[in-house]
Amino acid sequence: MSKYNNKSPNRKFRNGGKAGRYKVREAPAGPSSFIHATTPAHESECLEKLLLERECLSEEGRNDEHKEDALKILETILCKWASTIQDRMGTSKWQRPRVALVTFGSYRLRVHRPESDMDVLAIAPPECSREDFFSTLVTMLEADARVKNVHAIPSAFIPVLKLCLNEVAIDMLFARLSSSDRLLEFQKQSPPLFVTQAATSTKDVVRREYVIEDADFVGVDEASVRSLNGARVSQIIKKMVEESMQSFRVTLCAVKEWAIIHGLYSNILGFLGGINFAILVAWICKRHPGEKPTTLLRLFFQTYSIWEWPLPLSLTPVQREPPPGVIGSIPIWDPQINPRDALHLMPILTPTYPAMNSAYNVGIAQLRRMREEMRNASRRLEQGEECWREIFNDSDFFFRHNNFLQITISANEESDFVVWKRFCESRLRLLIGALETPQVMVWPFARFYNRDPTIEEAGPSTVKSCIKYESNFFVALRFAPGVDRVDLRYPISDFALKLNNWERRVDGMDLGICHLSQMELPPFVFQGSTHAVQTMATADPKRRCRNELREAANTGRTRLTPTLAKSTLSDENIALQSPTKKAKNE
Secondary structure, three states, X not given: OOOOOOOOOOOOOOOOOOOOOOOOOOOOOOOOOOOOOOOOHHHHHHHHHHHHHOOOOOOOOOOOHHXXXXXXXXXXXXXXXXXXXXXXXXXXHHHOOOOEEEEEXXXXXXXXXXXXXXXXXXXXXXXXXXXXXXXXXXXXXXXXOOEEEEEEEOOOOOOEEEEEEOOEEEEEEEEEOOOOHHHHHHHXXXXXXXXHHHOOOOOOOOOOOOOOOHHHHOOOOHHHHHXXXXXXXXHHHHHHOHHHHHHHHHHXXXXXXXXXXXOOEOOOOOOEOHHHHHHHHHHHHHHOOOOOHHHXXXXXXXHHOOOOXXXXXXXXXXXXXXXXXXXXXXXXXXXXXXXXXXXOOOOEEOOOOOOOEOOOOOOHHHHHHHHHHHHHHHXXXXXXXXXXXXXXXXXXXXXXXXXXXXXXXXXXXXXXXXXXXHHHHHHHHHHHHHHOOXXXXXXXXXXXXXXXXXXXXXXXXXXXHHOOEEEEEEEEEEEOOOOOEEOOHHHHHHHHHHHHOOOOOOOOOEEXXXXXXXXXXXXXXXXXXXXXXXXXXXOOHHHHHHHHHHHHHHHOOOEEOHHHXXXXXXXXXXXOOOHHHHHHHO
């Protein structure tokens, strides 16, 4: 039986710190022990230049015409959709408000990348229901030649409709207002759609954004409250950091780039997303006005590397009473009342009513990884001038662990692959949580390694019928002291069963899970890694692998049971069953 090195910088096993019941309190003014010197101005200029070169930061005033054009097209489609419903209900043509499309997230804060998804919220009049949004609108979008990869997720905590319009990826939320008054008022102040369509360029018409107010929360359902809240956060943050907007933008883009490099950027996988990082950076900017981006970057990692989660972080005092005009009580984040809130590990509260935890997805394994990487970044930033460059070096994640699970998502057709990958990605957080036990610590890496079969088809030895669209995701494993064997068949088989029972799964949609030691990792995880080049230059790979095996044998470290061997993880208990075969069995 093979023995695997359980290399780990933390010899003492920790279970991640579960949140208990505690009182909600506003976050403190900041660690008083920090003594920071303002960094030279040229450092911030160099940081900004680096981010521009990496296309992490857009030039101030840049107009993304292709994205603005996509917004106009989507607004037109939404208005046609609403009109069909209003026709059916006999609504007067003189009292028909349009659907207001509100941007939020990275695009609204101008910290987006060229390839970033756009987050939008469709604010609809009372005639348009959520059921129509996820049925008749989906049908209309699928029939439009400009739209592809439509994927509705109505059962999500915040229901979302994903699509790609003219090569622009869009995540669209939905909120249905109880009254049309404010939509009609906004419509009178906005240019008619035919004026926008007639414009030869997005520069000809300045697109106005609907401003979400307290009155919009009157009489709406809980899903609409969550959707409105998320979009409103961007509006409030933008106003809150207005005087230091450029420093906020540069710092936030730097933090996001760091998180992407180190596999920490993905809300759907249980890490933090754009709006979470925006709140964290805004909190730093609010308490240190006038500071340069490199100083704010140091303060960011100094602060959050020692933050005592689950102490909630809030930009503003939590408002418990509903605003004037809002009838009834809307649930706010409060662990004293709601037991589910008391289980949240990383409460990052929205600065709006009702206060909600924007980081409700964060799990034990993900929080552990973020804490570790923030401590590493904080230590590097304390080393002197221009040391901030080091936090943008390639991650050494795959050199810090010796045991991994490789999750491979694949499909025969591109359209099937997009839908299948989105579904599997939305469920991977459940697998990560199930693998976490007192015996096993899980260290997920939030990056997918995609394989494009259209490129490989050019090879002379390629068999086209065997080629699949494929994406790979990796999770590292560490073991508690004294643990000799682990058996992960149950959580993996249970996860595979849930995916196997998805009603939209068709032939060709597959998922495989296998165990790998560090020496068995595929080469593509090291491509472009500076750390990999340095490591390979100082040691022969075969000799290094033999030394690691010898060290594992001598120290008697954790072994994996045969059920986790690479050759047996793809058996019928863990691999997905063919939908055709499954139907015959039933």
